[in-house]
Amino acid sequence: MTAVANLGAAFSVEALKLRRSVVARVATLLLVLLVPLGSVGVVALARSPRAVGATAAKLADYATGDLATTHLLACAQILSVAALVAGGFFLAWSFGRELESGTAGALFGLAVPRGTIALAKCLVALAWIAVCVVVAVAVTVTASAVVTAGSGASFVGAWAGARTALVAGLLGGGLALPFAWLATVTRSQLGTVGGLVGMVALTQIVVLLGGGSWFPYAAPSLWTGMGGAAAAAAVGLPHLLLAAAVAPVALAAVVQTWRRLTDV
Template sequence: MSNFAAAWETEWLLCRRSTIVRLATALLLLVIPAGSVGAVALARADVAATITTAKFTPYASGPLAETHVLVAAQILSVALLMAGGFAMAWTFGQEIATGLAGARTGMTTSRSSVALAKVLVHLTWLAGCVAGVVGLTVAASALVCAVTGQVFDDGVWNRAGLALVVGLLSAGLTIPFGWVATLTRSPLGTIGALIGVVVVTQLVTALGGGPWFPYAAPSLWAEMGGVEAAADIGLPQLLLTAAVLPAGAAATVYAWRRLDDV
């Protein structure tokens, strides 16, 4: 337990000092709430028909606050995967590529503890970002409703719950990239795999297999593919998506422990 506590303290310090983590945090907390409110405002503006595409049509009607938070959930499902994937490439891949992982061989803290601490610190950071994004979006929406005189109805809290779950599921989907980084021993290789997953997700969704593909399910559940596509996402699909986190964590810890053997 003391080994894990030491690993947690070290990894949390590295996370806080990481330029990638700081930049990703700032972008998530600033861009998503502002982008959500801005997208809805643009969709409902008088000039929307001439400067936007059909993508904005779903945002042009419905309760204002609920729509703000729904758009945030949709953006969060993609942005969190990208931000978290880049961070996993750094926290695992960079340490191996620079030889720092090899220097840990003689330390009293086991590599398993280090890997587990990395995963849990990463999840804690992303969960905090999810909560922050949803909270800031709700606050911004309440301000807009107050300024424009529109109703801030209770339905927004259901949307906020949806956004939180979508964000947490997306955070879990980033964990297997720690395993990829360990196998490839390269941050760039991990980023390449991340981009590949995004491309495959688009193809699988276009072919109709999105509901059963974990990397597509959160976005579809947030109505990115429309209300009908969201209706295809139920408990089995969500459980399958959630299972990626423990499977990815176990694979990452195992691969990290066997670094000497590969």
């Protein structure tokens, strides 16, 4: 078999595993349903009479401005984190399950090289996250259009917000790839999830210390305005490119690590 045929065969197998994965099904529902509901819901809460005291202060950014634009702003902020978490959980399952249980040895008996299998796993995960992000943004736009129907609100700003949400979600999904490498070296689903939680906590600390713009796991969220207007203005193209570079580096590391796996 040629390299392309090997990759195609591995991709088909991994795509089948994805379709049958309970983890992927739950994560898909969370991304394509809860993200839009949360985006519209948080804006509705911010503009309702119930938003008083501490709640009003926390939701102040969503209380004013064009309604549709604010919906997509909230979507971008939520997706920047949700895509990372969903992707991290799925990759922990995809890589960690087989290595943890020892069933990966059967895969290595196939004609398809180990590195190709790892590459297919990563590509399937990235494709799945990308589709979920696109659908989540589309559902948010649709929900926003329904909510704002008859109000005369303009969707000009909303389209720019949709682009921001797409970029933030895709960056978040790419940032999940290092956890495929972590699952490979730890051979543990739980250990990988622990690493994901630790990274989220570390990101909060880095942001508090003022280094968030150059920290790949913080830059996309800050860019969407999660840390305020001043923090968003501090994030530029170099910071986003640094965050985007994590995915190909992690992909190369995962493939190389799988090529060297011997004792499974």
